[in-house]
Amino acid sequence: MWMGIDLGTQSVRAVVAGDDGEILGSGSAPLTGRRDGVRHEQQPLDWWAAVRAASRQALRDAPAPRALAVCATSGTVLLGDAAGRPLTPGVMYDDGRAAAEAARAGTSPSWGLPKAMWLLREHGGAAGGAVRIMHQADVVLARLAGTPLPTDSSHALKTGYDPERDEWPRRRFGKLGLPDGLFPDVVRPGTRIGEVGRAAAEETGIPAGTAIVAGMTDGCAAQIASGALTVGSWNSVLGTTLVLKGVTSSPVEDPAGVVYNHRAPDGSRLPGGASGVGGGALTAAFPAADPARLDALARAHEPARVVAYPLVATGERFPFVAPEATGFLLGEPASDAEHWAALLTGVGLVERLCFDYLDLLGAPAHGALTFTGGAVRSGYWSRLRADILGRPVRIPRYSEPALGMAVLAAYGAGATDTLHRAAARMVRLRHVLRPHPTRTAWYTEPYLTLVDELERRGWLPGPVAAHARTRTENP
Structure with a gap:
């Protein structure tokens, strides 16, 4: 048995999976945070409380796991002490105060490095004594083991870690005023780094001695859960926000710094980017909505007359960087159903723009495309996105990042010799969505309208907009 724990934005999810990928136990617990303009914080003790609850629920009727791994949001950091105890709130991935x-x-x-600099400026003196930068997953790992553990190179990437040299860039950090000893030791994902201690076992129900394997960020975890681990394949994770991850044999170079490259346990690269659009815009616009009911009503509004840029909070990170970007509607919805349809469509249009940007950078995208994340619970939305993108889409039976961590735990504990083989054994496909050419053609006009507006507002660079327009003529 293998356990995966996913620290998300809105909840913590834990699963126990067998060697064949069957989910034998699962649990979840909600998370809340503080949002105020560009500020977005969560309390680290809330993460641990949610892990305790989700783990106990997952293990209620499931056999004990042999190993576990943890994923978390990318770019979320805080200050901690030498014992791994949090000293500040967790500054979340989309917090914009470190501009x-x-x-x-x-x-x-959105990266962890500027947030670390901001935390030192705001809280470094007040914390007292030696402080260390911690990632969201590091807090939970320290509680599980009863002692601080090394972080993984995936979570450390946005804090400035150099995956090509496998080291922190200390000279660069020195120029930024960041002292030695501030950053944790780093290991490759899939490395066995410790075991669950007795105190954590009593709190979580996870047996003492269970192996702890270094994890990856939630986007990478979802990619593992999708089974998209061959060169040219991509996984699109849609939850509160949108994250795209692919597989390449070498890093995708991006002078603008929009696309970043994680390093997989086998040495291949996992390029990708994280957009600020996503399901969070639906929750904000319709906090008490019945998604299934509005999905059914939205079908009558295809293609949406209103064009939406459904940004969850201020600032965009992918497919362009614009800290001042805000969501907007072009047109006035005549009903809630039309507004809902515009938001669903808007996410798909931005997703299409992300792939056009990747094409501009020369990233291979000829392989399979998989959808994961909470949005796949809406079959209508998945079909709509496939039509907008105009390409077949695979939907796994289980698409949770927590399952990706269970797969990584199996690999890290030696159940298979490669991560790809572990995923091939444990990831199950539900079905394949195939786009309808007529419906795909419907979305050319709204796509171009969105591209034009993003460029007019000065957010989308001209060369990117021009390439997107060219791709509508020669997809």
């Missing part, structure tokens, strides 16, 4: 530090570091404000 000035991002300019100094030459990264997006």
